[in-house]
Amino acid sequence: MNAAEELKQAMPAAVVSTGMLIDKPLAIIKKEEILKAAGKVKEMGFDNLSVITGIDYRDRFEVIYNFFSYKKKENLVLKVVLDHEAPSVDSVASIWKVADWLERETYDLVGIKFTGHPNLVRILLPDGWNGHPLRKDYDMETEQFVTMGEDGEDIVSTDGSNLLRRR
Amino acid sequence: MDSVTIDTTKIKPAKKKPETALEKLNDTGLINTLLAAREREGMILFSTVDQFINWGRFSSLWPVTSGLACCAIEMMAVTMAHHDLARFGMEAFRASPRQADLMFVAGTVTKRMAPRVKQLYEMMAEPKWVISIGSCANTGGPYIESYSVLKGVDNIIPVDVYVPGCPPRPEAWLYGIIQLREKIKSQGYGAKWGLNK
Numbered sequence: 001m002n003a004a005e006e007l008k009q010a011m012p013a014a015v016v017s018t019g020m021l022i023d024k025p026l027a028i029i030k031k032e033e034i035l036k037a038a039g040k041v042k043e044m045g046f047d048n049l050s051v052i053t054g055i056d057y058r059d060r061f062e063v064i065y066n067f068f069s070y071k072k073k074e075n076l077v078l079k080v081v082l083d084h085e086a087p088s089v090d091s092v093a094s095i096w097k098v099a100d101w102l103e104r105e106t107y108d109l110v111g112i113k114f115t116g117h118p119n120l121v122r123i124l125l126p127d128g129w130n131g132h133p134l135r136k137d138y139d140m141e142t143e144q145f146v147t148m149g150e151d152g153e154d155i156v157s158t159d160g161s162n163l164l165r166r167r
Numbered sequence: 168m169d170s171v172t173i174d175t176t177k178i179k180p181a182k183k184k185p186e187t188a189l190e191k192l193n194d195t196g197l198i199n200t201l202l203a204a205r206e207r208e209g210m211i212l213f214s215t216v217d218q219f220i221n222w223g224r225f226s227s228l229w230p231v232t233s234g235l236a237c238c239a240i241e242m243m244a245v246t247m248a249h250h251d252l253a254r255f256g257m258e259a260f261r262a263s264p265r266q267a268d269l270m271f272v273a274g275t276v277t278k279r280m281a282p283r284v285k286q287l288y289e290m291m292a293e294p295k296w297v298i299s300i301g302s303c304a305n306t307g308g309p310y311i312e313s314y315s316v317l318k319g320v321d322n323i324i325p326v327d328v329y330v331p332g333c334p335p336r337p338e339a340w341l342y343g344i345i346q347l348r349e350k351i352k353s354q355g356y357g358a359k360w361g362l363n364k
């Protein structure tokens with residue numbers, strides 16, 4: 001029995017289905033239950049949340065949590081499916097400290113709201129950037145430029161007139 | 168102590184005032200310098216100010232220590248002993264842009280880094296030159312379709328030499344440096360200020 005099935009046995013109400021993602025056990029979790037599932041995963045001996053990703057499928061968003069256990073050398077992938085209009089899911093940062101930055105990245109680039117996150121602000125792009133670039137409907141036509149203010153803070157603008165050389 | 172005797176016969180008479188045109192020309196000292204140079208058989212070099220100053224400039228180009236992405240790793244290879252940047256007098260990578268007169272833009276210029284790169288360039292003292300290294304700095308390279316990368320560093324600062332490649336081999340890098348030296352050689356020394364172009 002792999003880790004995903006183990007998780008399903010432990011909390012049958014939370015797990016929608018199990019399967020394999022390439023060669024890693026995969027469990028699709030109800031989005032209300034992700035916090036409990038993340039806690040259970042920790043109890044099961046997984047000690048590393050290696051990455052959180054978000055994917056835009058045009059009709060839905062998926063957030064994928066990749067766990068790894070250094071002791072057992074095992075992988076486990078959790079997945080939640082979110083609706084496309086207002087994607088939001090509970091933050092697991094209270095259980096997994098590393099999720100703080102990983103969720104900020106997912107918020108920054110895919111625009112998924114993590115409720116209960118201690119500090120949900122952009123991590124890679126400067127504040128004031130318009131849109132979330134890894135969304136399929138991101139506007140690639142308007143180019144955004146970053147300039148520096150007096151105190152070295154980033155200012156986002158679309159003209160970049162004090163950055164670009166006049167030709 | 169012996170008393171000093173002065174042989175007055177060896178003292179030349181005070182120079183007489185130049186009268187003829189030839190004497191006046193002699194008096195400027197220019198002819199004397201030329202004659203002295205001939206007598207010294209090559210011990211005096213003649214040069215133009217341009218040549219002399221440019222020789223000083225291209226023989227000790229000091230680059231500023233700045234790298235942006237993978238091309239900067241190649242920059243480290245260029246500075247190592249195997250490729251011997253020291254023979255160009257430019258192994259002294261300065262940690263301060265105030266002391267540098269060459270900037271390698273080595274790597275991807277992201278939108279967020281662009282104002283910093285521009286500021287670094289503006290902090291360098293004139294005269295200064297820029298070599299754009301790699302596809303990223305030249306045009307945006309593999310990231311030309313990206314939302315976050317500037318499409319060529321020449322959008323924000325003037326570039327003297329472009330070196331293509333991803334990353335350019337150290338040989339290409341050295342070739343770019345040689346091209347920049349040629350460029351400096353052919354410039355009037357005031358070219359950077361808009362004088363005698």
Ligand code: SF4
Nearest residue numbers: 237238274301302303
């Ligand atoms: S040109 Fe290639 S090697 Fe250089 S910074 Fe860009 S991707 Fe990296």
